[in-house]
Amino acid sequence: MIHRLDPRTKQAILMGISVVSVWGQTAFLASFSIMMILCFRSAGIRISDFVREIRYFLLFLLFIYGLRTITIDSNWIPFFSLESAGDAMVVCWRLLLIVMMGVLLVATTRTAHIRAAMIWYLGPVPVVNEKMAATMVGMIVRFLPLILFRGGEISDALRARCIEQRKNPVVRTVKFTIVLFRRIFLDADEFALAMQARCYNEQRTLPKLTFTRIDVIAVAMVFLLSFSILFDTCVSPIFLLFHFG
C-alpha cells in the first residue's frame, strides 16, 4: 500500500506529522511507533537493517540525549535530573520517528517521483525556483555516493603513503580535504557538462502523479493517529485530575 501512495501524500504526511509531533507525548509517540513498525513491515524494511543504516544518527541522538539530560545549576556544576531525562527521551523519540518516516519515504518512492512532488509543492511559493530546487535534490542523491567513493579512494591513497606517520591531525585533515575538494569540484564540472550534453533544461517531462482512494485512506489514518495527541495533552490530564485528585 505504501508503495502505491502518491508521493505528494507521503510528503504531506511526513511534513504534517513532523509538525504535529512537537505536541505529542508518550501516547502519541507510542501509537505512532506501532504504526511505523507496521509500515516498515509492509514496505519490507527490516528493523535491523534500518538500525545499521542509521547507526551514526543513533550516536548523534545519544549525544543529544546526553546534552538534554545533564543540566548546569547556578554554581555551574553539571547534574543529572530524572525529569529532564524523561523530556530528553521524548525529544529523541520524536526525532527518531521523523527519521523513520523519511527512510520510509525514500525506500518506497522513486527519486524522480519525490522530485516531481517537490515541484508540485514548491510551485506556488514565490521566489523559489521549484524546478531548480528539485534538480538539486536529485543531484545530491546522485552525487553523495560519488563523494563518499572519492573520499574513500583519497583516504586509501594517503594511507598507502603512510599518512598515519603524521601525528598532527590538522595536517592530516588538510592533506585529505584539499585533495577531496579539488576532486569533487572537477567531478561537479564534469557532471554539469554531462547534463548539458544531454540537453538539460528546466522544462522537462515529469512523472505523472495521481491521487487515488488509498491516499484518502492514508490521510484519514494519519488524522486519526493525530488525535492521540489530544489524549496526551487534554484527556489524560483531565482523567487523572478527576480520578486521582
Next chain:
Amino acid sequence: MTIIETLNLCHEFADGTQGLKGVSLSFKEGEFTVIAGANGSGKTTFLRHLNGLLSPSSGSVTVCGKSVDKDPMAARQQVGMVFQDADSQIVGETVYDDAAFGPENLRLAQDEIDDRVEWALAAVDLTGYENKRPHYLSGGEKRRLAIAGVLAMKPRVLLMDEPFSNLDYPATRLVIDQIVALNNNRHTIIVTTHDLEKVIAHAKRLVVMEKGRVVDDGKPDDVVKGIQRFSIRPPCSVQLGKGILPWVS
C-alpha cells in the same frame, strides 16, 4: 552527406594554452572514424566542440548545416556524447532514471520515454537492470549505461571519448560489438583513443591529432603505417606485418 563540419577550429583555454589550432574536418553520415592521438593532443577538446560543450575561440562547427555555437541544443539532439569517465556522466539515481534523463529533457511524452528507455537498455544488454542503482554497476555496465543514456535520445552521431579505458576484456568486447552494431544501423560514429588496437579494424577512417592539429587523415591502412612517429603505438598485427586485423574474432 556531410553531417558535421569544422572549419579552421581553434580553442584557447583560460590559461592561454592552445587546445586546438585550426582543425578543419568533415564527417559523412554513417561514417566510422577513429581519432587517435597522444595525451594532450586535443581529442577530447575537439569532441566537446562537436557537442556544443565548448565554444570556439575562432573558426566554426556545423552539425547538419547549423552552427553549433548559435544553437547548441539542436546540435546536442543530433550528436550524443559518451564521456571517458562513465561515473561522472551518469546522472540518474537508477538505471531507468539515467536512461530517461535525455528524453525527459527533450520533453517527450511519458509513453515515448518508456519505449525509448526500454529500447536503449536492450541495445546495450542492460534489460532487467532498470531499478538498480548505477553506483553499484561494474565498470563495463556503467559504460554501457552511459551509451544507453545517449542512445535514448536517438542521436544521428555518437561521439565516444576513450570508450575502452578501464574496461576488462569481456566488457571491451561488448562495447566493441555495440559500437559496430550501431554503425551498421547507420549511426555516424566518432571514437577517440590512444589505443588503436581494439577498434581500428572496424573504422573506415583514421584521423591523427598532435598538439591540437590534425597531422594525418585517411584510410586506416594508409595512415597506420607511419603512426608511431606521432607517439601512437600501432596495432600488433601491423607491427608483425600482417596489416590491420580485428582485435576480437
